[in-house]
Amino acid sequence: MNQKRTVAARAGVAVGHAASSAAHGTREAIRKNPKADRVYRTTVGVVGGTTVALGVVLIPLPGPGSLVAIGGLALLGTEFEMAKKASGKANALARKALAAANEKRKRRAAVRAAADTDAAVAGVGDHDASGD
Numbered sequence: 667m668n669q670k671r672t673v674a675a676r677a678g679v680a681v682g683h684a685a686s687s688a689a690h691g692t693r694e695a696i697r698k699n700p701k702a703d704r705v706y707r708t709t710v711g712v713v714g715g716t717t718v719a720l721g722v723v724l725i726p727l728p729g730p731g732s733l734v735a736i737g738g739l740a741l742l743g744t745e746f747e748m749a750k751k752a753s754g755k756a757n758a759l760a761r762k763a764l765a766a767a768n769e770k771r772k773r774r775a776a777v778r779a780a781a782d783t784d785a786a787v788a789g790v791g792d793h794d795a796s797g798d
Contacts, residue, residue, distance in 0.1 A: 721737070
């Protein structure tokens with residue numbers, strides 16, 4: 667099924683491509699200057715590491731702590747190969763956990779539906795014999 671994109675969707679894609687192209691060109695310019703490259707990688711390391719640490723601290727609290735940590739790993743993965751590998755493993759683990767949670771949700775819904783059906787069937791024909 668081939669659907670036409672809306673004007674907003676086409677504009678979003680165009681802006682995304684332009685931003686990606688500009689970011690790639692800027693990063694290549696930074697790599698050519700060793701001092702700027704060191705500062706850039708240090709900044710990415712500090713910001714990414716802080717994001718991972720914040721995510722780890724937030725994990726026990728209600729909210730998206732693990733997602734913040736995975737986002738920090740993804741940020742680190744833009745510059746550091748080891749972080750890119752860890753991010754890939756974390757994303758795979760998150761996808762596996764999501765699939766397990768969805769499967770559990772489906773099983774619970776099926777059990778609930780079966781219980782509702784059983785209750786409805788048991789309720790049919792139950793009449794008070796006293797006529798009240």
